[in-house]
Amino acid sequence: MVLSRVLCPTLIGRDSELSTLEDALLSALRGDGGVVIVGGEAGMGKTRLVNTLASRARTLGCVVVAGGCSEAELSLPYLPFLEAIGNYLTTADAGDLGQRLGPAAGELAQLFPQLGAPSGSSTDSVQAKLRLFESILILLRDAAGHRALLVILEDLQWADPATRELLDYATRRLRSTNVLIVATYRTDEMHRKHALLPTIQGWRRSGQVELVDLRPLTPQQVASMVCAIFEERSISDEFRDFLHERSEGNPFVLEEMLRDAIDRGDVFRTETGWDRKAVAEIRIPPNVRDTILQRLERLSREDVAVLSAASVMGRSFDVESLAEVAQVDGTAVLSALEASVAAQLIEEEDRRSGGYRFRHALTREAIYEDLVAPRRQRLHSRVADVMDSRHDREPVDQANQLFMAGRNQDAVAMSIAAADSALQGRAYRDAAELLERAAPYVSDEAERARMLCRAGEAYHYNAESQSARRLLEAAIPGLEKAGFAVEGAIHRITLGRSLWELMRSDLAREQFEQARAVLEPNGPSEALANLYIRIASLSTFNADHRTAIEFARKAAKTAELAGANLPSVWSLNFLGLSEVGLGEVDAGFAHLDQSYQGALAGGYDFQVGNAVYNAIWLAVHLGRGDEVAKWKERISVMPQIGFEPWPTYASAFIALERGQIGEAIRFAQAAVQKAREGGHKKMAWRAHVLLAHALAENLRADEASNLMPPVSSRVDQQDVTYDAMPRVRCCLAAGDFAGAEREVRLVRPEGCEHGSPLDAVAEGTRDAKWLREFIAKIPAQGEVLGSPRIAAARGRLALYEGRFDDACQALSSAVDAFETGSFQLDAWHVGSALADAEFSSGQADVARNRLRRIAADAQAASALLAARVARETASR
Ligand SMILES: Nc1ncnc2c1ncn2[C@@H]1O[C@H](COP(=O)(O)OP(=O)(O)OP(=O)(O)O)[C@@H](O)[C@H]1O
Ligand SMILES: [Mg+2]
Structure with missing residues (x-):
C-alpha cells in the first residue's frame, strides 16, 4: 500500500496557541469580542491552527465565516470580508436581514447589491467610509446572533488597503460584541517597507490586538508528526534530528520532504511497517521549492503544461477555464488534474463544483515561478482573454492579468473601471493605487495627468493629505498645459484643502487664489461657490471675520446663480460664524439656523451636523443659554450610525456647563472613545480637553492633568x-x-x-x-x-x-x-x-x-x- 497523501492527520503541539484562541472565542461568547492575529512563516501551520479553532467554534454553536486575501498584485477591495460575508449572506433571508440592519443596509448595498439600493447621502468622504465600516460591523454582530461569530481572514500579507483599514477599525470596535476576528499573516513577507508592517507594529504597541506567533516545531514535535503520518509508534533520534534540521521545524516543509522521500523510495513500506534508507543515503532537495518541482518532473509534460497554466490563474481555478487557457480538451485537463491530486500538488475544492485549488500557496508559487517569463506572459494574456467571456469577471482581476501579460495599454481601461468601483465602495486608497499603477501607460499627456489628479483626489478622500499633495502638485500643471484650466482649478481647490490639513494655510491660500483666477472669469459655478466657502472657512480659522463674511456672501450668491443647493446652504453656516465673530450675534444664529434647515431639507448630513456643532459651540462660549436650549434639541435629529463623536462631545459640553458633572464625565469619556475609534484626531484632542476639565471640576486633579494634552x-x-x-x-x-x-x-x-x-x-x-x-x-x-x-x-x-x-x-x-x-x-x-x-x-x-x-x-x-x-x- 502506498500513502496517497502524506499529510498529518492530527494537530501536533500548538497547545498554548490554541488555548489563546479558544480563550478569545469564549470571551466573544461572553460578549467581549476582538481581534487576534496569527503570524508565522509560510507553511508554519497558521491555516491548520485557525481551522482547528473553526471546528471547535462550530461545536460550540458559533457561526463561522472565512475569507482570504489574494496574492495577485491587484485585488478587489475588502476581498476577504466580501468572501466571508458573501458566504453568510447566501444563507440569510435578505428581506429579514434588511429589516434588522435598518439604515446600515443602505450603506452595505455599496458592496452587497443583494441588500437593496445603496444609500447615496451626500456627506464627507471620511465619514462615508466610517459609516460603511460601522455598517459592516453591524452586519457581523447580526450574524453572531445569540452565540458568537468567528470571522477568519487569511493571508493578510496580501491584503488590499481597504481591508487593512477595515480590520484596523474592527480592532477598536469589537470590544463588547460577540464577534471574534482571527486573521493570519506570513511573518517572512514582512520586509521593511511592507504596507502591513506599520499596522502590525501599531497593534503591538497599543495592545488592542492579541498577537500569536507560530514558532517552528521542536525536534520532539517533528517526531510526533512523522509518527502520526506513518502511524508508527516511534522513530529513531537520528531520523528525528535529521528531519528537524532539514525542515527547520516547518510542518509544510516536513510533509513535502516526506512525500518526496517516499516518491524516491528513500522511505518505503515493508511487511512490518515503514522503513527507510540510512540517513546518509537519503537525498532530500535543498529547499521546499525543489521538492515540489521534483514531483512535477514525475508528471507527464502535458500534465505539467496544464498545471502551469493553472498556476497563472491563481490559487483556485475551474476546469472549464483551465481547458481554455491551457488550450487542451476536457479529458486532457481531467487527467492532468487527477495526476496532480495524486502527487499532492492540488486538491478538489469542496465549496464549488468543478473547482480545484493548489494544495498550498507555496505549491502554486513554486510551479508559477518555474515558468520562463515569456511563457508566463503568454499564459496571463490568455487568462485575460478567457475572462472576457465570463460574466462574473472583476475588472480588477482582468487588469491584473493584463499587466502580468505585459499588455499595459489594455490594462488601463480595466484599471479605471476597477478604480471607479473601488471609489463606490469607499475604498479610496485602493482606487488611488489602481490609477497610479495604470497612469504611466497612458500616452496622452492630458489623460495621464487627469488620472493622477483623480488618484490625488482619492487620497484626499482618504484623509491622506501628504499623498494627495504629492500627486496633485505634480499632475495639475499637465492638465493646465493641455488646456484644461478649469479642471485644473477644481483640483487646486482639493490641493488647497490638503495643504490646509497639512497646516500650511499659507500655501492653501495660494492655491485658492490660483483657482479663483481661473474660475471667476467663467461666471458662477458650483466649483466657484465651493471655492469661496473654502476661503471663508480659512479666514474664520484665522479669526479674520471680515474676509470670511465677504467670501461667505460671495459663495451664497454664486451658488444661487449656479443653482447649486449644497454650497448655497453651507455658505450660510460660514456667514453665521463670521457674523458672530463680528459681533452680530443674533443675525449669525439666524443664518446658522437657515443653514441647518436647508441642510436638513437637502439631506446633507455633514452640513446638518456642522451647523448644530458650530451653533452649540458658539452659544456656550458666548454664554447664550437660549440658543443652547434651542440647538440642544437638534443633536438627536441627525441620522446616526453610532460613531460620530461630535454629538456626544456637544452633549458633554452642555452637561458640564449646566453643572451636571457626572453626566459630563460619562459623555466626555464616550466622546474620547468615539473620536479615537473614528480616527478623528482633532475631535479626540477636543474630547480629551473636555474630559480633563470635567474631571478637574470633580477634583480628580491628577487624572485631569494626566489627560490634558x-x-x-x-x-x-x-x-x-x-x-x-x-x-x-x-x-x-x-x-x-x-x-x-x-x-x-x-x-x-x-x-x-x-x-x-x-x-x-x-x-x-x-x-x-x-x-x-x-x-x-x-x-x-x-x-x-x-x-x-x-x-x-x-x-x-x-x-x-x-x-x-x-x-x-x-x-x-x-x-x-x-x-x-x-x-x-x-x-x-x-x-x-x-x-x-x-x-x-x-x-x-x-x-x-x-x-x-x-x-x-x-x-x-x-x-x-x-x-x-x-x-x-x-x-x-
Ligand atoms: N501543528 C501541526 N500539526 C500537524 N500538521 C500541521 C501542523 N501545522 C501545519 N501542519 C500541516 O502543514 C501544512 C502547512 O500548514 P498551513 O497550511 O497551516 O501553513 P500556513 O502557515 O497557513 O502557510 P501559508 O503561510 O503558506 O498559508 C499543512 O498541510 C498542515 O496541515
Ligand atoms: Mg495558510
Missing part, C-alpha cells in the same frame, strides 16, 4: 478657546495658582473675540495691572460685548482693583445671566467671586448665604471644585 498640541488659533478654561480649572483643582498664572499668560487677547476664554483668564490671574491691559485689547464687539463671560471678567478685575461696588454690579449681572441661561457651573464659580466682593462691600450676610447655597448645590451635583471654592471663600 500639552500646550504644544494647539494647532488652530481657535484651540485656545477650547482649552484655556479647562487648563485653568485643572490648575485650580490641584491648588496650583502659579500654574494658572502661567496658563493665562499663554492666551492672547485676539483669541477672545467671542468673549470666552476671557473669563478663564480673569479667573486664573491675580495680576490686576496685566489683566486690565489684556481686557483693553480684546477684539470683541457688538452684541458679544453683552456676554456674561465678559461681565464676569470685568467684575473680577474690579474686585482685584478694590472697586467693590463695580465688582458687585458686574459679577451679579454675570451670575444672573448664567443662571437664566442654565450655565450652573459658571454661576457657581462666578458666584463665589461675587460673594467675595459682597464681603468687601459690607454685605457679609448676603455673601455667606450665597456661599452656603453654592456649596450645597455644587456638592450635590458633584461639582466638587466649585463647592470647595465656595467653602474657602466663606472661611476667608
